[in-house]
Structures are given as structure tokens and as C-alpha cells.
Amino acid sequence: xxxxxxxxxxxxxxxxxxxxxxxxxxxxxxxxxxxxxxxxxxxxxxxxxxxxxxxxxxxxxxxxxxxxxxxxxxxxxxxxxxxxxxxxxxxxxxxxxxxxxxxxxxxxxxxxxxxxxxxxxxxxxxxxxxxxxxxxxxxxxxxxxxxxxxxxxxxxxxxxxxxxxxxxxxxxxxxxxxxxxxxxxxxxxxxxxxxxxxxxxxxxxxxxxxxxxxxxxxxxxxxxxxxxxxxxxxxxxxxxxxxxxxxxxxxxxxxxxxxxxxxxxxxxxxxxxxxxxxxxxxxxxxxxxxxxxxxxxxxxxxxxxxxxxxxxxxxxxxxxxxxxxxxxxxxxxxxxxxxxxxxxxxxxxxxxxxxxxxxxxxxxxxxxxxxxxxxxxxxxxxxxxxxxxxxxxxxxxxxxxxxxxxxxxxxxxxxxxxxxxxxxxxxxxxxxxxxxxxxxxxxxxxxxxxxxxxxxxxxxxxxxxxxxxxxxxxxxxxxxxxxxxxxxxxxxxxxxxxxxxxxxxxxxxxxxxxxxxxxxxxxxxxxxxxxxxxxxxxxxxxxxxxxxxxxxxxx
Amino acid sequence: xxxxxxxxxxxxxxxxxxxxxxxxxxxxxxxxxxxxxxxxxxxxxxxxxxxxxxxxxxxxxxxxxxxxxxxxxxxxxxxxxxxxxxxxxxxxxxxxxxxxxxxxxxxxxxxxxxxxxxxxxxxxxxxxxxxxxxxxxxxxxxxxxxxxxxxxxxxxxxxxxxxxxxxxxxxxxxxxxxxxxxxxxxxxxxxxxxxxxxxxxxxxxxxxxxxxxxxxxxxxxxxxxxxxxxxxxxxxxxxxxxxxxxxxxxxxxxxxxxxxxxxxxxxxxxxxxxxxxxxxxxxxxxxxxxxxxxxxx
Numbered sequence: 001x002x003x004x005x006x007x008x009x010x011x012x013x014x015x016x017x018x019x020x021x022x023x024x025x026x027x028x029x030x031x032x033x034x035x036x037x038x039x040x041x042x043x044x045x046x047x048x049x050x051x052x053x054x055x056x057x058x059x060x061x062x063x064x065x066x067x068x069x070x071x072x073x074x075x076x077x078x079x080x081x082x083x084x085x086x087x088x089x090x091x092x093x094x095x096x097x098x099x100x101x102x103x104x105x106x107x108x109x110x111x112x113x114x115x116x117x118x119x120x121x122x123x124x125x126x127x128x129x130x131x132x133x134x135x136x137x138x139x140x141x142x143x144x145x146x147x148x149x150x151x152x153x154x155x156x157x158x159x160x161x162x163x164x165x166x167x168x169x170x171x172x173x174x175x176x177x178x179x180x181x182x183x184x185x186x187x188x189x190x191x192x193x194x195x196x197x198x199x200x201x202x203x204x205x206x207x208x209x210x211x212x213x214x215x216x217x218x219x220x221x222x223x224x225x226x227x228x229x230x231x232x233x234x235x236x237x238x239x240x241x242x243x244x245x246x247x248x249x250x251x252x253x254x255x256x257x258x259x260x261x262x263x264x265x266x267x268x269x270x271x272x273x274x275x276x277x278x279x280x281x282x283x284x285x286x287x288x289x290x291x292x293x294x295x296x297x298x299x300x301x302x303x304x305x306x307x308x309x310x311x312x313x314x315x316x317x318x319x320x321x322x323x324x325x326x327x328x329x330x331x332x333x334x335x336x337x338x339x340x341x342x343x344x345x346x347x348x349x350x351x352x353x354x355x356x357x358x359x360x361x362x363x364x365x366x367x368x369x370x371x372x373x374x375x376x377x378x379x380x381x382x383x384x385x386x387x388x389x390x391x392x393x394x395x396x397x398x399x400x401x402x403x404x405x406x407x408x409x410x411x412x413x414x415x416x417x418x419x420x421x422x423x424x425x426x427x428x429x430x431x432x433x434x435x436x437x438x439x440x441x442x443x444x445x446x447x448x449x450x451x452x453x454x455x456x457x458x459x460x461x462x463x464x465x466x467x468x469x470x471x472x473x474x475x476x477x478x479x480x481x482x483x484x485x486x487x488x489x490x491x492x493x494x495x496x497x498x499x500x501x502x503x504x505x506x507x508x509x510x511x512x513x514x515x516x517x518x519x520x521x522x523x524x525x526x527x528x529x530x531x532x533x534x535x536x537x538x539x540x541x542x543x544x545x546x547x548x549x550x551x552x553x554x555x
Numbered sequence: 556x557x558x559x560x561x562x563x564x565x566x567x568x569x570x571x572x573x574x575x576x577x578x579x580x581x582x583x584x585x586x587x588x589x590x591x592x593x594x595x596x597x598x599x600x601x602x603x604x605x606x607x608x609x610x611x612x613x614x615x616x617x618x619x620x621x622x623x624x625x626x627x628x629x630x631x632x633x634x635x636x637x638x639x640x641x642x643x644x645x646x647x648x649x650x651x652x653x654x655x656x657x658x659x660x661x662x663x664x665x666x667x668x669x670x671x672x673x674x675x676x677x678x679x680x681x682x683x684x685x686x687x688x689x690x691x692x693x694x695x696x697x698x699x700x701x702x703x704x705x706x707x708x709x710x711x712x713x714x715x716x717x718x719x720x721x722x723x724x725x726x727x728x729x730x731x732x733x734x735x736x737x738x739x740x741x742x743x744x745x746x747x748x749x750x751x752x753x754x755x756x757x758x759x760x761x762x763x764x765x766x767x768x769x770x771x772x773x774x775x776x777x778x779x780x781x782x783x784x785x786x787x788x789x790x791x792x793x794x795x796x797x798x799x800x801x802x803x804x805x806x807x808x809x810x811x812x813x814x815x816x817x818x819x820x821x822x823x824x825x826x827x828x829x830x831x832x833x834x835x836x837x838x839x840x841x842x843x844x845x846x847x848x849x850x851x852x
Contacts, residue, residue, distance in 0.1 A: 073685060149647070228658055235659030242647075323643040326609055329633035329660050554611050554625040 003086050004094030010081060011095055012062045019062070022055040026106060030113030045118060052114075054432070056106050060135040063099035064142050070156050071149040075202035076142035082203050091203075092196040096136060100188065103131035126167050126177055129184035133191060134163045140194030145202050153247075157304065158254055163187065172289055173268070232330050236338035244305070244412055245342030248404075249349040251301045256357045259293065262286045263361065272366070272379065279369040281379050287364060294358055295400040298350045302407040321552045332553060336545045339412055347405040358397065413545050461508055465501055472497035479547060489547055558585040559621070560707055560739045561606055566615035568601055568763075575601045577763040578615070583707075583741060588729065590754030590771070591743040592838070594846050598763040599743045600639075603711050606741070607637060620706070633661060636705030638696045638725075640712040646685035650678045650695055654702075661703035669702035676724065690721035697728055708740045714749065722749065729753050747838040757838065759845055766845050771838075778844075779812045780836045781819065786827030795822050800844035811836060811844035 012019060029048055032040055065076040075082070084091065107128040115122045137159055146152045163184075170180050229235040269282040328335075365373035377390070476494045480487055561583035568576040576598050583589050593599050604610040605617050608624030608631060617624060624631040644653065650673070658664040673680070676694035684692060693713060700708065710729070714722040726749055729740050744750050750757065757774060759767035767774070778799075785806045792801030792808065797818060800811040812819060816833055823829060836844075 228655065232660045235656050239656060321609075322645075323607075323609065323637075323639055324645060327607055327632050327635075327637055329629045329631075331629055553628070554608055 003090045004097065007081065007084070007086070007091055007094040008063070008098045011065070011078065015062055019059055022059050022106075025051070025055060026109055026113075030109060030117075033114040033117035048114075052110055056103070056110075056131065059106070060099055060103050060131060061138065063095045063102065063135060064138045070142065071153040073146050073149045073152075075145045075198070077199060077202050082199075088200050088203055089196065092199045096139060096192050096195050099135035099139065100132045100192070103135050104128045107131055123171075123177055126181040126184055129181050129188060130163060130167050133184045133187040134160060136188050136191035136195055137163060140191045140198050142198075143195055143202055144198035150247075154251060154254060157251060157301070158258065161255070161300075162258065169289065173285065232328070233334050233338060236328070236330060236335060237341055240338045240342035241345065243342075244339065244408075245346035247305055248298060248301055248346045248408060249353060251305075252298045252350045253353055255297045255301070256294070256353060259290055259297070260357060260361070262290070263364065269367065275368060281366055281368050283366040283376055283379070284364060287361060287376060291358070291361055294361070295354060295397045298347070298354055298404040299400050299407065302347075302404040302411070305408065305411065326553045332549045333546045335549060339545075340409065343405070343408045343412055347401070347408055350404065351401045354401070355397070413548075458508070461505075465504060469497055469501050479551065483547065483551065486547055486550075493547070559583070560585050560619065561741070562616075562618040563602075563605070564616040566602075566605060566617060567613050568598075568605070568610060569613065574763045576605075579760075579763070579765055581758060581765060581768065583739060585739055586737055588740040588742060588753050588755050590750035590757045590838075591741060591760065592745075592747060592750055592757060592842055593760035597760045597846075599760055600711055601763075602760065603709055603741070603743060606709065607632070607635065634706040635709055636700035636703065636707070637709045638693070638700045638711070638713045644684050644692060644696055646683070648684055649680065650682050650684065650687075651680035653684060653695060653699060654680075657699040658702070664703040666702075668704070669698060672698045672702060690717050693717055693721055694724060697725060701728055704738070706738060708738065710740070710742045710744075712743050712745060714744060714746060722746070726753060747842055751838045759842065761845055767841070774838070774841065775835055777813060778836045778841050779816050780834055780840060781810050781812050781816060781830055782832040783808045783810060783823065783828050784831050789826075793822075793826060795819065799841075811840060 009016075029052065032048075065078065070076075081091065108124065111122050111124050111127070138156065141152060141156050141159065144152075167180050167184070170183075171177070229238065263284060263286045268285040270285045270288070271280045271282045272288060273281050275281060362377040363375050366376045366379045367373055472494065476490050476497075479490050483490070559582055561581070563579055563581040566576050566579040566581075567574070579598075579602065581602075591599050591602070601610065605612060606619055606624065608617075608619075608628050611625050619631045620634060622630055648656065654669055654673070658666070658669070676691070676698060678687075678691065678695055678698065682691075684695060687695065697713070700710075708729070710725070713725050717725075729742060740753075742750060742754065751771065754771050756770050757767065758765055769777070783803075785808070788805045789803075789808065792798075792803070792810075795810075797812055797814045798810045799813055802809045810819075816830070819830070
């Protein structure tokens with residue numbers, strides 16, 4: 001058998017069924033694309049598209065390594081594959097070629113066989129090259145052993161986000177599709193060389209370890225200790241800040257910086273309205289294109305961090321708590337408190353940074369025909385327009401900051417669930433349900449904004465609430481079984497779950513009852529009360545975190 | 556009555572159908588070095604995890620410093636220095652950060668002693684734990700386990716897979732800890748020669764049960780390796796009370812014997828056998844006799 005093919009087969013052997021299922025799914029998609037719209041309505045097609053997106057990303061990352069630890073210093077390439085007695089170029093070529101072909105062919109089949117059949121005129125070449133570039137760049141980054149795992153983590157997240165966003169943004173800015181394809185093609189080629197080079201380094205850097213093991217020598221540096229921590233609580237806060245808290249502001253800061261660069265580089269302007277005297281008001285085109293993204297950036301990163309972008313310090317691979325942390329002489333409640341505080345600090349810093357960047361953006365000048373410059377935020381005054389969009393934007397920013405905190409907090413306590421399996425399945429389940437909900441919402445966007453269809457939202461809310469509360473009861477019953485002596489604390493937590501559920505239901509009811517009085521646009525009003533209320537409910541989880549931590553700490 | 560550091564009564568732990576600990580009774584007095592030996596999976600680590608409070612007793616009772624380690628983890632853990640086979644250190648920390656972080660939890664932390672150990676072990680402050688060799692990581696773990704001079708030092712197979720130099724460091728640490736009055740050590744290891752060097756008392760655990768618990772000196776006086784010769788060929792090892800392990804074929808057999816060798820003589824006479832040679836045994840031989848397989852009587 002060809003060595004390259006053998007390497008690819010060995011690399012994905014454990015997950016070969018996923019590839020098979022995805023291939024079958026893709027072929028089935030091509031088949032069902034021929035169905036009339038009555039049999040395959042848009043919302044169902046939307047769900048299929050989301051599933052395709054997940055499948056494509058999952059299978060493409062399989063050629064990097066499914067089980068790679070992004071923040072590790074070691075190469076993500078399987079160590080035993082690195083030791084195969086074959087040349088590096090052969091070892092590298094198989095996975096590189098497989099990733100590129102898989103991504104390109106999958107997108108092509110999907111576009112030509114499904115989207116075009118359903119008369120959705122999606123571009124073919126540049127998205128296909130985008131997925132190729134994404135796969136190969138991840139290979140280049142993850143296969144390389146590095147000195148600082150955190151740098152790799154940041155680089156991977158920023159680069160993958162940039163690659164995924166570049167095509168859409170460039171398209172919106174009027175770039176030619178050929179140019180976008182060329183950019184992605186160049187990135188893919190450079191990444192392929194990078195991946196090969198990374199693999200070469202991984203094979204020649206003493207079993208992937210960058211630093212040579214320390215030995216007892218005269219050159220030992222023993223520095224004076226920094227100021228000792230004032231208390232065990234401060235030490236624990238330091239630990240949580242290092243592991244959980246600082247990542248969000250760090251990533252958000254980098255993303256905001258990257259997003260702001262085109263604002264100062266781009267000179268293109270477009271007309272956003274006219275003054276009362278019919279003078280055109282124009283602003284930097286990047287301003288209106290990207291200002292809507294800014295408040296979503298922390299939320300995106302919070303979700304990624306919460307969903308385990310880095311391995312947990314608390315729970316080891318076997319589901320037990322890490323012995324070193326479990327044996328710190330610190331009450332479990334203080335451990336929970338330190339985590340909450342680190343998250344709160346991280347989100348607060350992130351919120352301040354985001355607000356400052358938004359402030360900077362809206363202070364950028366908008367030009368009134370004839371040469372007068374006014375700050376962007378003041379153009380509604382000149383247009384004599386409604387202030388409602390600004391109010392809506394401000395409310396969105398506040399909601400998203402709260403949502404960011406919520407995602408960080410809830411995500412951080414997933415590890416504290418009493419069931420290891422539940423903790424593992426949870427991120428996948430939430431992502432999948434979220435994606436399906438998003439697909440449904442997008443498919444029925446117009447219909448769902450009509451007042452007469454409000455009942456659909458209410459029904460969805462009730463289902464979501466029931467699922468959440470049932471899960472809470474399930475978790476609590478397991479805790480009761482494991483720790484009957486803590487029944488008081490468990491009952492209090494269950495009660496809080498129910499109280500939060502009732503509060504959430506009341507919020508929705510009140511808003512719905514008064515909806516006809518509001519002047520806010522319907523797109524803002526409709527799903528928001530239900531989503532906001534549903535987001536409240538899992539916040540009870542940190543309440544039960546102490547007991548959950550103790551369950552893991554004293555099994 | 557001696558001051559009890561650890562007291563375990565009728566401790567039971569099961570994993571599914573497998574009984575990891577089966578009604579274990581065990582005490583550890585202040586100032587003792589206890590060697591805990593047994594095969595892989597015998598229940599040593601499970602027992603140590605109960606002492607640390609990482610596992611709750613399914614049935615039975617665990618008391619460390621007179622309290623339940625699950626009920627008062629802070630009170631118990633602040634007096635225990637623990638080093639495990641795996642290390643279990645946060646690999647992203649630098650040595651300096653590990654020392655600073657660990658120091659915060661122990662009021663008795665001695666910075667000068669920590670610095671001395673750091674120099675002795677050759678641990679650079681700015682080295683990341685993840686980049687250290689296994690031996691150096693074990694030394695870092697030993698440093699944070701010792702620097703607050705714990706009342707109880709728990710070492711769970713700390714020297715497995717380490718080179719002789721690191722093993723010597725660990726043994727020296729045990730010896731230093733013993734030198735500090737009133738300190739207690741529980742030392743679990745496969746390396747019985749090491750256990751023999753430092754232990755006052757040995758507990759042997761097999762399939763979740765304690766099969767031997769005695770002072771090392773008593774053990775050495777109570778076990779013998781005896782070479783025997785029979786008048787007629789023996790098809791299987793004779794079944795004699797006191798014999799732990801037989802080895803041999805035909806007329807020539809060797810037995811590991813527990814108790815007074817003179818008690819063997821009447822039975823031997825009946826079998827037309829006699830003692831050819833007799834000597835004391837090492838802990839290693841006793842371990843193999845209890846744990847090792849086919850030639851048990």
C-alpha cells in the first residue's frame with residue numbers, strides 16, 4: 001500500500017466511521033436536493049446545511065489530529081506515527097493532501113449538488129479554498145512543537161477566525177472572487193510548506209520536547225521568591241486567573257486590535273444618509289461593516305473557552321480530579337469562589353476593553369458633504385433620525401456582555417457536574433442544539449417576526465425550560481444518591497432551579513403581555529425575552545458547584 | 556497508648572464487582588516509618604487515597620489526626636506532604652510559581668528549607684514543570700511535599716521508574732523527615748530493598764486485604780528460607796502449616812517458612828525429609844512468597 005495512504009488511514013483509523021457517515025450524508029444531501037420544496041422546506045434544508053458545516057469541520061480537523069491539545073507544547077502529530085520508518089515528506093504529504101482534497105471535494109459536492117440545485121447561488125472556489133487553507137494552516141500550527149502552548153492557542157483561534165471571516169468580509173467590501181481565491185490559495189500553499197516544516201521539527205526535536213531535561217548542574221538559577229501570597233484564597237485566585245480569567249481579555253484584545261486595523265487603513269467611504277439640507281453623510285465603509293461584530297467577539301471567545309478549548313485543570317482524563325489540586329488544603333467553597341472571581345475580573349476587563357474600542361470607533365469622523373466632519377455617533381442628530389437603533393445597539397452590547405459572563409461562568413462549571421459523561425457530552429449537546437436553533441431561526445426569520453407567530457417562541461421557550469429543569473432534577477437526584485447527608489444543600493439548589501425557572505417564565509410573560517406598547521423594532525423584541533430568560537436558568541449551576549466539586553474531590 | 560496519626564477500621568471499597576479494599580484495619584503511630592507493599596492493583600493507592608480524603612469510605616471508618624479527612628480536608632491536608640508516582644503537578648507552572656503557590660497553603664512553610672532543597676535538587680526557578688524530566692519533576696514534587704515539614708509524609712510509589720540518583724534523594728528525604736522528631740512517614744513502594752532500608756514497620760496488602768503487618772525486625776526474625784531433602788520424590792509441594800511458598804522438584808525443595816523452624820521437624824519426619832540449610836529471608840522473598848503465584852502450597 002502507498003505509504004501516504006497508510007499514514008492517513010492510521011491517523012484517522014479510530015474515527016473512520018465519522019468519515020464514512022459524513023460521506024454517506026453528503027451523498028444523501030445531493031439526492032434530497034432534487035426533492036420539491038414542499039417535501040424539503042427551507043428550514044429543513046437549513047438544518048442539513050448546519051449539519052454539513054459541523055461534519056466538514058470535524059472531518060477536516062481529523063487530518064490535523066482530533067485529540068490534539070491546542071495549548072500543549074508538544075506536536076499534535078501522533079508520537080507513534082512520528083516514529084514510523086518513513087521519510088518526513090511522505091509522512092507529511094498524505095495528511096496534507098487528504099485534508100486539502102477532502103475539504104475541496106466536500107464543499108464542491110455540497111455546493112454543486114445541493115446549494116445550486118436548490119437555486120442558492122453560493123460561490124464555489126473561494127469557500128472550498130478557504131476550508132483547504134483552514135485545514136492546512138491548523139496542521140502547520142499544531143504539528144509544530146512550541147515553547148509556549150498559550151501562544152499556539154491564541155494563534156490558532158485568531159488565525160482560524162480570520163480565515164473563516166476574511167472571505168465574507170472581503171466579499172462585502174467588494175473584492176473580486178478571484179482575488180479572494182488567490183489569497184486563500186496562497187495561504188494554503190504557505191501552510192502546506194509550513195505543515196511539512198513543522199513535522200520535520202517535530203521529528204528532530206528530541207521526541208517533541210523542546211527544552212532538554214534539566215540535570216543537576218552548577219548553572220541552576222534559584223531566584224528569590226516573589227512576594228508570597230497573602231492567603232490561600234489569593235493563591236487560588238492567582239491560579240484561576242492564570243488558567244481561566246486572563247484568556248478572555250487576551251484573546252478579545254488581540255481580536256479587537258486585528259478588527260480595528262482596517263478602520264485606519266481603509267479609505268473607502270459610503271453614504272449612510274442625508275442631512276435635512278440634503279447633504280450626503282458618508283462614513284468609513286469598514287465602520288458600518290464591522291461595528292456590529294465587535295460586541296459579539298467576547299461572547300464568541302467565552303463560548304470557545306467554556307467549551308474546553310484548553311484541557312481542564314480540574315478533571316483528569318480518567319474523570320478523577322487532579323490529585324495536586326484536590327489535595328490543596330482549601331475548603332471547596334473557596335475554590336469555587338476563586339473561580340467565580342477570576343471569571344468576573346476577566347469579563348469586566350474584557351467589557352471595558354470592548355466598550356472603549358466601540359467608543360473609539362463611534363468617535364471616528366463621519367463626513368458631511370462639503371467637508372464638515374462630525375463624530376459617527378452624532379449623525380442621527382444631523383439626520384434627525386430615531387435614536388432607537390442606538391438604544392437597540394446599546395442594549396445589545398449590555399446583553400452580550402452579560403451573556404459573555406454567563407457563558408464563561410456556566411462553561412467553567414461544566415467540569416463540576418457529578419457525572420463525567422454528562423460533562424463530556426454537554427459542550428457537544430449545547431453546540432448542536434444551538435446550531436439547530438440558529439438554523440431554524442434563520443430559515444423562518446421573516447415568519448418568526450410576525451406577532452401572530454409569537455406562540456412558536458413561547459412553545460420553544462417552554463420546551464427549553466422543561467429540558468433545563470429536568471436536567472437539574474436529574475443531576476440533583478444523582479447528587480442525592482451519592483451524598484444523602486447533603487440533602488439540605490441539594491434541595492436548596494433544586495429549589496433555586498425552580499425559582500429561576502418561574503422567574504424566567506414571568507419575565508417572558510410580562511414582556512409578551514406588554515409587547516404591543518413597545519416601540520422597539522420587532523427583530524429585537526421577538527426572540528430576546530425567551531433567550532434572555534432561558535440564559536438565566538443555568539446560572540444556578542454555580543450554586544451547586546461546591547457540592548459537585550466535593551463529589552469529585554472525595555469520591 | 557501511642558499517639559495515632561492514622562486509624563482505619565473495617566474499611567471497604569469496591570469498584571463494580573471488584574473489591575479494592577476488604578475490611579482493612581490499620582493504624583499508624585506518630586514517629587513511625589511504615590512501608591506499604593503489595594502488587595499492582597493490590598489496593599495500596601486506594602488505601603492512601605482514603606487517608607488523603609480523596610475517596611470516601613463506603614463502609615468502615617478513616618481517621619487521620621483524629622478527624623475524618625473527608626469532613627475536614629483543610630485540617631488534614633494542611634498537615635500531610637504527599638508525593639505520588641505520577642507527580643500530578645500542574646505542568647504549565649514554573650518551579651518558582653509552584654513553590655509560591657504551594658507555600659500559600661501551609662503556615663509552616665520554611666522558605667529557607669525550600670531554597671536549600673531547590674539548590675540541592677538542581678531545580679531552576681524559571682524552568683517549566685512540563686519541560687522537566689520525570690526525575691526532576693519528582694524532585695519538584697518532593698520539594699513542595701517536604702518544605703512545610705509535614706506531620707505525615709505520604710509517598711505513593713514515588714521512585715517508580717526513576718533513576719538511582721533520584722531514588723537516593725527520595726530516601727534521604729525520608730531519612731531527614733524521620734530525623735525530625737515526631738514526624739511520620741507512610742512509604743508505598745515496589746522497591747522492597749528501599750522499604751527495608753527505611754521502614755520500622757511493614758504492611759503487606761494483597762487483593763485488598765492486609766496479609767502482613769508487623770515490625771520489620773519481627774518479620775526478619777519470623778521468616779526463613781529452608782532447603783529440604785526428602786527420601787522419596789515429591790510429585791507436588793507438601794501442604795504444611797507455616798509454609799508460604801514452595802520451590803523445587805523431586806526430592807529437593809525450598810520452602811519460605813513463617814514461624815519457628817523447629818515446628819517443621821515432626822511433619823518432615825513423617826515425610827522422610829530433613830533440613831539441609833536454613834537462613835533468614837529478605838523482604839523481597841517474603842513479598843514473592845505472599846504474592847507470587849504457582850508454587851503456593
